[in-house]
Amino acid sequence: MFVCLCNGVTSQVVADAVEAGATTTKKVASACGAGAECGRCRRTVRAIIEAAGTIVDAKGN
């Protein structure tokens, strides 16, 4: 699935970033660019982080 249309980032790339230690949407954006532009894909990014069993901070960032 293409998660971030601005930067053309797929769910697989986001999942790889999460597996490599990106446990917040900000860290994912830094790692692969997903959510770094308009930010409207962050809900999906967050769902991928949560699916990976990682902890999202209280702000959900």
Place this chain on the structure above:
Amino acid sequence: MDGTAEGQTHTLVLAMDYRVPDPSRVWPVLQRSKPSLVDLGAHYVLVYASTRDPGRVMVTISLHSKEPVLEVLRSRAFLNWFDAVGLDDIPAIFAGETVDKVTLVEAPEGTAPGVIVGAFAAITDVPSLIAGVHNGLDRFAAAGVRAVRIFQAFDDQHELLILQELDDEADAVAWVDHPDVAAEWMGRTGVGAYPPVFVGRLQHIMRLDENA
């Protein structure tokens, strides 16, 4: 990413499953967007409305394009559509191609369209899954499945969209609650970027003439 040479026309299917405050706004927006759909190379647009989750829709767009998938998706058209229906969070978009299509029952002309059960899922062994479907077609037919269409993502060979058409809502609910053993995708939805199983009916279909 899409397995085609640059400049070569390829066929792709885009699918997006999302919730909107007012689903009735989706179709008029797409109708008003015919010029941009033609520009993208779209030849079919289908809109399904969920029968179980109010506000949830699934839109599929079949298109021929010379542009790489990424360029198609970067078109401002998608964000414009989401903006026009009041969507702040954009859904993940599936981009792939048909890898298997089985029609079990040819519905007589005039028969109402069935109920669509759609599933986005990651599958480890896609050829084995397709073989399992073909081996289980008798059971699928007995469960009221009219047709199965399997799409494989360009960006991830393990990622599939499976659309199943069933006779009616009761069969669809029974299929969702107790799917056939060959329909392993049914238990792999609703994780990460993948939405839960979609159950709905076709509401609108648009056929576009690319030369219009």
